[in-house]
Each structure stands twice: as structure tokens, then as C-alpha cells.
Amino acid sequence: MNTFECTCERCHLRTLFFNHISKNDIRSICTQKVEHRYEKGDVILCEGDPIKNFLYLKEGLVKLSRTTSDDKEQIISFAKPFDFVSLLSVFSSENYHYTVTAIEDSTTCELDLGQVKEIARENGVFTLDLMTRVSEATDRIILDNLEIKQKHLHGRVAYVLLFFAQNVYGRDDFELPISRKEIAEYIGMTTENVIRTLSEFKKDKIIRIFGKEIDIIDRERLESISLHG
């Protein structure tokens, strides 16, 4: 973990929710913001910690997870920049409900939550923008979880593979950033069954596997399995 500088006025993420904000406010935010670098595996935020900062992901990939009522890990979603994971409970709770962990090297930008709230109080347009982003992010999480809930094992595994291919890497061959166990924790099945399913996909020549390397060679079939399998 490592700290360095950038310029908010040129930040490509700024357009997302700092569209309607004064030069003054931008400068004030810019001077006190802190950027952090995390390596794959680092915990960025921890379930239960007090929420002090307003945090967003500038670069990288993270997972959101929590501990269930019977003490197992459960993955809630994966987020890349623009997905605003940290916004989730920022305005509705004193403490984080979820743990955020980097699953690829990541960079975050942390603003003081009090300062952001101060700007929000004085600038309704900014707050509306913000709300739209929060709403989009949570809608996405809800919808994804509902989609998964309705599928069987095979459909769920296919769905995850397609999620990484389409939404994260934009290509059919990629290196899986998570373990089989984590896929299992996300789709709510056992690790063994995830492994078995991947093996079957391989046997059926739908994907190729070399460790974490995945290559989707029959995308149509995989999509069909995701939908109806």
C-alpha cells in the first residue's frame, strides 16, 4: 500500500459525479484527498469498520464480501472502476456491512466523508448525481443476485465466466482473478461442484482451462447454458 498524487481536475472519474461542483470545492477536495495503491489480495475495507471516508475505485478490480449468519464467507459482487462499491452503505450506516478486497492490483481515491456530505448539503444537483450512481450500483447488485438465484449450478458457473469475459475483460480469453472457492462463495454452491462443472465444460469443449487461464471457445453454447442450463 502506497500513496501518491494526482490532479482531480483532470481525473477521468471526475465526470461521473463531480459534474456539477464548483472549482472551489474541487480544489478543496483535491488538496485533502488520498490515493492508495493495493496489491491483489489486500483488504481495502473491513466489515464492521467505521465509515470515515468516501472512497472510490480508480483502477483495478475488487470483491465485496461478508460473513453470513453461520460464519461462512459470501461474495456479494465484483466491482471495477465506475461501479462505486464503497458508496453502498456510506449514507445509511455508521459501519461497513461488507469487506472490500482487491482481487487485482487496485488504486482507490479517498475523500473525507464529512467534506463530501458538506458539499452535498449545499449542492442538491451534486447529490442527485451521486444518488443516481448509488442507485445504479445497487440495482446492478440486486439484479445480478436475482439472476443467479434462479439458475442451476451449470447456469451459475457459465454466468460467472461470461461476467468476467464480457463485463470485466472484454475478451473471451482471460485469467480468472479468483479461485474456484471464491466462485463457489459467489454463486452459493460448493467448491467441488464448481470445479466439476468447469471440468465438464472443458470436456464438452466449451472452454479451455490452464490453471487460472480460461478460454471460451464456444461462447454461444456457454450463453445458452447460462440462460437455460
Add this chain to the structure above:
Amino acid sequence: MNTFECTCERCHLRTLFFNHISKNDIRSICTQKVEHRYEKGDVILCEGDPIKNFLYLKEGLVKLSRTTSDDKEQIISFAKPFDFVSLLSVFSSENYHYTVTAIEDSTTCELDLGQVKEIARENGVFTLDLMTRVSEATDRIILDNLEIKQKHLHGRVAYVLLFFAQNVYGRDDFELPISRKEIAEYIGMTTENVIRTLSEFKKDKIIRIFGKEIDIIDRERLESISLHG
């Protein structure tokens, strides 16, 4: 469905998100708001409809549902007053992603969305309050769905019974407002298995059943099943 009048200044729901709003704005909202009465079974909002109003539930009980990618009904959550179901996609989409149906006689209050947004733009404190409510409601939905996902059939059914007993009716005997089929659509299991599970709970003297009437007679056991079963 039936329209009548009330006074916003005295509305017990007003405190929820109209705390920091001017007398003028309240009066302006009050004059153009429309209240609707729905009977059990009435559809209040329909998936795909354009979002024109800012709507909240004054009284009653509703279900949120959607059609899945393979054309089955799926229930997302149940909401009572203060749960603000309609807020869900109000700020992130042009159309409703979900259908809202009354499962008990219900009353809604509908405000013009444009007018609410106008106030939001000019009043950041109001918008912050609003965001907090939206955030709470969506957090709840996400958490409930994660809890259910991690349980087996018996735990899921127990969870639903406890949800109605504790969160909706505040008592251990109540009339189930939904069918077995709807329970199944909510917990992601088949109707037959829901019915079977209820029968087993009855056989094991955990609950009594008379049609839709449920009486929880061994709450401790039911809670244990919900957690570990």
C-alpha cells in the same frame, strides 16, 4: 382503486424524508399529490412502465417482483410503509425494473417526480435524507437475498415465516398474505417443496396451519432452523 385527500403537514410519513423542506415546498407538493387506494391483488406499478411519479406506501403491504430471463415470476422483496419500495430505480432509470403488487389493501401517495427532483436540486439536505432512505431500503433487499441464498429449503421457509411474524405482523399467529407459490417464487424453490416443508413443520409441531393462518408454536426451533437448517 380510489382517490381521496389528506394533509401532508400532518402526515406521519412526512418525518421520514421531508424533514428539511420549506413550508412552501410542502404546500406545493401537498396540492398536487394524489393518493390511491389499492385492493389486495391490484397491480400498483408495472415492470417496464415509465417512471413518472415519486411514490411511497402509506399503508398496506406490497410485493416487488420481476420476470426472469427465462420468463418465470421472481419475487424480490416485500415492503411495508417506511420501506420505500418505489424509490428503488427512481433515480437511476427511465422505466421500472420491477412490478409492485398489493398483497394487502394498500394506500399510496404519489408525487410528481419532476417536482421532487426540482426540490432535490435546490435542497441538498433533503436529497441527503432521501439518499439515506434509498440506501437503507436497497441494503435491506441485498442483505435479505444474501441470507436466503445461503440457506437450504427448510431454512428458507423458516426465514420467510419469521419475516412475516417479526417484521410485518409483530406476532406469532398471523394470516399469510401470500400463496405457497409466492413463497416459492421468493425463496427460489418449487411450490411443492414449500408445501411439503410447511407440512413437516406442522407434523413436527413447530407451527399450526389452517389454510393461510399460521401459528408459530415453537419459535425457538423455527429460529434455529432458519439459522442452521
Add this chain to the structure above:
DNA sequence: ATTAGCTGATGATAATTGTCACACGACATT
């Protein structure tokens, strides 16, 4: 009054998923 349709209920059987056991290799620790 009869039919059709829906909900609730139960049983038999098939399909899906979980559990346990074991094996292998990579890697870190000692």
C-alpha cells in the same frame, strides 16, 4: 349444474447438489 382453473396437498421417482475421502502439486516454514 357443469366445466375449467387455481391452490393446496401427497407420493414416487429422477435430477441435482452436498459431503466425505483421497490424491497431487505448489509453496512456505522449520
Add this chain to the structure above:
DNA sequence: AATGTCGTGTGACAATTATCATCAGCTAAT
């Protein structure tokens, strides 16, 4: 070099869940 841990992979078997068939009761429609 020995040990332990973790991720991956596979098989056998048990548990869980879905599917299909059937039936009873109720209600709406004709």
C-alpha cells in the same frame, strides 16, 4: 528434507430438491 497448508481435481455416496402424476376443494364462468 520433512512438514503443513492450500488450491485443484476426482470418485463414491448421501442428502436435497425438482419433476411428474394425481387428487381434493374452492371459485369463477357459462
